[in-house]
Amino acid sequence: MTARAIGIFALVLAMASPAFAGPTNSVIGGKKLEQDMVHSGGVGYPAVLYEWWNKGKGNLDWGLAGELVYGDWPAANSGGRFIKIGLGIDGMMRWHLATRKHPKVTNDIAILAKPGILISGNRGDTFTFGIMGEALVPVSIDVHERVSVVVGGAFIIRGYINSDISNFGQIPLLIRMGVEINANENLAPWFFFDLGPGINIGSAVSGAEFAWRIGFGTAFWGVMHKNKNKSDAAGGEEEVVVVEEVVVEETE
Numbered sequence: 001m002t003a004r005a006i007g008i009f010a011l012v013l014a015m016a017s018p019a020f021a022g023p024t025n026s027v028i029g030g031k032k033l034e035q036d037m038v039h040s041g042g043v044g045y046p047a048v049l050y051e052w053w054n055k056g057k058g059n060l061d062w063g064l065a066g067e068l069v070y071g072d073w074p075a076a077n078s079g080g081r082f083i084k085i086g087l088g089i090d091g092m093m094r095w096h097l098a099t100r101k102h103p104k105v106t107n108d109i110a111i112l113a114k115p116g117i118l119i120s121g122n123r124g125d126t127f128t129f130g131i132m133g134e135a136l137v138p139v140s141i142d143v144h145e146r147v148s149v150v151v152g153g154a155f156i157i158r159g160y161i162n163s164d165i166s167n168f169g170q171i172p173l174l175i176r177m178g179v180e181i182n183a184n185e186n187l188a189p190w191f192f193f194d195l196g197p198g199i200n201i202g203s204a205v206s207g208a209e210f211a212w213r214i215g216f217g218t219a220f221w222g223v224m225h226k227n228k229n230k231s232d233a234a235g236g237e238e239e240v241v242v243v244e245e246v247v248v249e250e251t252e
Contacts, residue, residue, distance in 0.1 A: 022106075022140065022148035023180045023188040027053060027219045029140030029150040030110035032096040033061045035221040042190070042217020046071025047088060049215070059097070065090040065116075073118050074132050074156060075172045077198045078210040082160070083128065086120020090132075105141050112136040127163040132156065138176065150178035154194060156211075159201075168202030172211035180219075189218040 025033050027040040033055040040051040046069055053063040067073070067088035071081055074088070093113045100107040118130030138152040154176060159169035178192030198211030 022142035022144070022146070023182040023219070025053075025188060025219055025221055026108070026140055026148065026150075026180055027051060027188075028138065028176075028178050028190050028192050029148055029180055030094075030096065030108040030138040030152070031140045031148070032059060032108070032110075038219055038221045039223075040190075040217060040219040042215045044213065044215030044217075046073055046076045046083070046213060049217070051092070053092070053219075059095055061092075061094045061096070063092040065092060065114075067116075069118060069120060073120075073130055074116065074134065074158060075174060075194065075198065075211040075213045077170065077172075077212075079200075082122055083118075083130075084121045084123055084125075086118050086128070086130070088116055088118045088130075090114055090116035105143055107142075108140040110138055112138060122160075122162065122165075124165060126165065129161045130158060131161070132158040136176070138178075140180070146182040148180045150176060150180060150192065152176040154196075166202060168200065170198045170200050170211070172196060172198040174211060174213070183218075186222045187218060187220050189216075191216050 025035050025038045027038060033053060036055050038053040040053065042049055047067040049065055049067045051063055051065040053061060056062050067090065069083060069086045069088050072083050073086070091114065094110050096108065096110045098109050114134040114136065116132045118132070120128050120130065122128045134154060134156045136152060136154040138150055141149045141151065143149055154172070154174040156172045156174070157169070159167065161167050174194040174196040176192060176194050178190065180188055180190045182188055193214045195210070195212045197208045199208050200206055
């Protein structure tokens with residue numbers, strides 16, 4: 001799986017072109033939203049997710065996310081699956097820091113803060129409450145008129161409070177590889193793969209393991225014209241001018 005993800009990433013990099021543009025609304029990268037409201041849904045491991053993004057004031061974007069979790073959340077680890085199934089709820093705040101234009105690419109960098117909670121059952125058929133805080137630094141690199149490569153790093157602190165077994169936690173340090181594609185004016189498919197070490201915390205576990213997560217999905221906006229920009233709606237009104245022709249007859 002790792003080799004396949006790296007292969008896809010390398011293929012997209014090979015498509016680089018001076019006509020940089022990329023998707024107009026990024027949900028996994030560092031670009032500022034252009035639309036007032038953007039939806040995003042995807043499937044992967046360890047969760048199926050839905051995100052509701054909103055364009056904030058200045059350089060801020062914010063949103064809420066729901067996850068159907070069926071693996072160790074928010075990133076799986078190589079030590080074996082602990083979470084059986086659960087529901088995750090996350091908040092999202094992203095600050096766009098800078099845009100850097102170069103001869104062949106344009107870079108956008110941001111900081112994403114993502115706190116969340118998890119209500120789930122574990123493999124021991126007991127209750128687990130999870131809490132998570134994530135800081136992600138995504139960088140969008142426009143390499144084609146329709147493609148942005150996304151790289152970056154994530155620092156995550158997660159903890160599991162368990163009903164019948166010892167509590168424990170982990171600190172994953174992940175490197176992101178991703179792609180966003182501008183399919184049309186309302187649709188932007190995306191893919192990401194995060195991989196790195198996970199440092200275990202707690203009396204029941206120790207040492208470090210590989211941590212990872214993967215996702216495929218799409219962002220969409222302006223569907224059925226229900227969430228277009230207010231400015232677009234105001235600017236889209238056409239003024240109709242009726243010209244009445246008056247004919248004057250001359251009589252001799």
